[in-house]
Amino acid sequence: MRFDIISVQPDLLLSPLGHSIVKRAQNKGLVEIHIHDLRQFAINKYGQVDDYAFGGGAGMVMMIEPIAKCINNLQAERTYDAVIYMTPDGETLRQPLVNRLSLLQNVIILCGHYKGVDERVRQKYITYEISIGDYVLSGGELGAAVLTDAIIRLIPGVLNDESSALTDSFQDGLLAPPVYTRPADYEGMKVPDILLSGDTPKVEQWRFEQAIARTRQRRPDLLE
Known part of the structure; x- marks a missing residue:
């Protein structure tokens, strides 16, 4: 382009x-x-x-x-x-x-x-x-x-993982859900157990629910 x-x-x-x-x-x-x-x-x-x-x-x-x-x-x-x-x-x-x-x-x-x-x-x-x-x-x-x-960043080949752009905020009309990385426990603040479970369908369901909750809280106009 x-x-x-x-x-x-x-x-x-x-x-x-x-x-x-x-x-x-x-x-x-x-x-x-x-x-x-x-x-x-x-x-x-x-x-x-x-x-x-x-x-x-x-x-x-x-x-x-x-x-x-x-x-x-x-x-x-x-x-x-x-x-x-x-x-x-x-x-x-x-x-x-x-x-x-x-x-x-x-x-x-x-x-x-x-x-x-x-x-x-x-x-x-x-x-x-x-x-x-x-x-x-x-x-x-x-x-x-x-x-x-x-x-x-949407042009094919620009990002190392093209699926990354597809999961950004607003792509599905919602804000992105919370994300975590190591360590799993920082001063008693723990990563949600579901993200450590390895159960991909349940993880995706959790992310979807969190995206809706965050959008409802911060940008309810998007849900309309």
Whole structure:
């Protein structure tokens, strides 16, 4: 899968997309991540990519011309399955959406900044508008990193044990159950006996019941 991420602050993406599982996925050749500095497509030699909003008001707006030039250049090289805009007023990112996006091959992600992009960008180019939560960040880069990470871990071959992703929270509409490892007894705090029994069907039943209980306690909205 290929990700082309468009940003006015490309350095913000280097660390979160250059380590751990995401880095290993790139080293295996399962994923390509290309970060594009929008200022390379600026309208003048000063690197301008934003301007004041028509109608007045505080804040700057990302201009359509640099964004259009960058997207057009990318689309001239290959076909993209989606052009995603990271924005606070987009669809809230949830696991079912991540699952769908993980089936795509080529994706462009546009990171919003300032007061956002000229509305005509959204009308002409954008196929998905995504938010990672009901709050505002300084820009869309961290949201793009979150989205990219969430997608990449679902790509076959990325995780050493592919079943791991299938048992994560939200995959079945529930939160994950409690997990334990050695030692079995730490200062009198013992691992539940069922997990030491070796009885796989009973262990799975226990995990399912715990997942329901935890979801009911912490995220009852998921059960609805």
